[in-house]
Amino acid sequence: MVAVVEFARSGGRRWYDFAPLFERAFGISLAEADRQWRGRLERVPAPPLSEREYAAYQRAAQFAYGVTLARDPGGLVTRPGGAAAYLEGLRATEALRRFDVAAATTAMQRGRQGLEAVQRSLNRTRLAVRAAVVGLAVLPIALSILLLAGPSLRNAWRDRRRRRAISPRRV
16 A cells, blocks of 8 residues: 555656656566456456446446546645545455455445545635636726726716705706
């Protein structure tokens, strides 16, 4: 697990960074890991899955892949709540390795909730930054308009009140 977290934090975002970062984190080459994985698949037979179980397995596999590899795991882990979502992706991966569809589905659901929390946090941050930028851009403009147009508006308002006071009221 420590190696997985180190690998996720390494932050390789380009395809050609993947193999050296993988080897540094796990101590074996990507080709050797692939060879070991394929050997394990040949030794452990896959249990029969119903269509419903297969569909659930496929959704969990896509989620696990998306969280642990495809979605910039280093960036996910550094966000508030992202480490929990990443951990659920790893749990889903482990459950998938055992063909435990129920555990993988549960981990996927918890991981999706974590991802939604991360997304809400990111959206709040974006909105706050936009509000600050708009405030900093609009406030000086509005103040300068008020300062420039203020005397004219004040005089127009005063003239209007005078005219009302002078003109007879209609009943």
